[in-house]
Amino acid sequence: xxxxxxxxxxxxxxxxxxxxxxxxxxxxxxxxxxxxxxxxxxxxxxxxxxxxxxxxxxxxxxxxxxxxxxxxxx
Amino acid sequence: xxxxxxxxxxxxxxxxxxxxxxxxxxxxxxxxxxxxxxxxxxxxxxxxxxxxxxxxxxxxxxxxxxxxxxxxxx
Numbered sequence: 001x002x003x004x005x006x007x008x009x010x011x012x013x014x015x016x017x018x019x020x021x022x023x024x025x026x027x028x029x030x031x032x033x034x035x036x037x038x039x040x041x042x043x044x045x046x047x048x049x050x051x052x053x054x055x056x057x058x059x060x061x062x063x064x065x066x067x068x069x070x071x072x073x074x
Numbered sequence: 075x076x077x078x079x080x081x082x083x084x085x086x087x088x089x090x091x092x093x094x095x096x097x098x099x100x101x102x103x104x105x106x107x108x109x110x111x112x113x114x115x116x117x118x119x120x121x122x123x124x125x126x127x128x129x130x131x132x133x134x135x136x137x138x139x140x141x142x143x144x145x146x147x148x
Contacts, residue, residue, distance in 0.1 A: 019093075019096055041114075
């Protein structure tokens with residue numbers, strides 16, 4: 001489901017969605033919890049995050065963190 | 075100033091800070107405006123974003139978007 005906007009490998013396909021590939025699990029987990037609680041607001045993400053368990057969030061955050069990124073060298 | 079947490083090239087050095095390298099200007103600009111207005115909450119970012127002009131935000135967002143990233147292939 002995440003892939004629709006954030007891309008299959010966490011490189012966003014929607015211009016207003018962030019890349020998640022390579023973000024730390026701490027950061028992604030915190031954002032998902034903030035969306036779930038409504039502390040961080042986004043029409044889609046508040047709905048999508050609502051049913052996630054802590055374990056779901058940990059797994060998603062770990063998965064995106066496991067995709068390593070690098071700055072492209074020309 | 076951003077580099078202290080987000081890294082000199084937008085690859086975060088602080089584990090709770092996101093990478094900004096390669097994020098779309100639309101996304102980064104929207105987040106900076108949300109931090110500036112207080113709509114998105116973060117102790118540091120709300121303070122840091124407060125004095126930014128729209129032009130400052132556009133320039134920062136464009137700069138981070140100009141750093142291209144790729145998923146590392148093993």
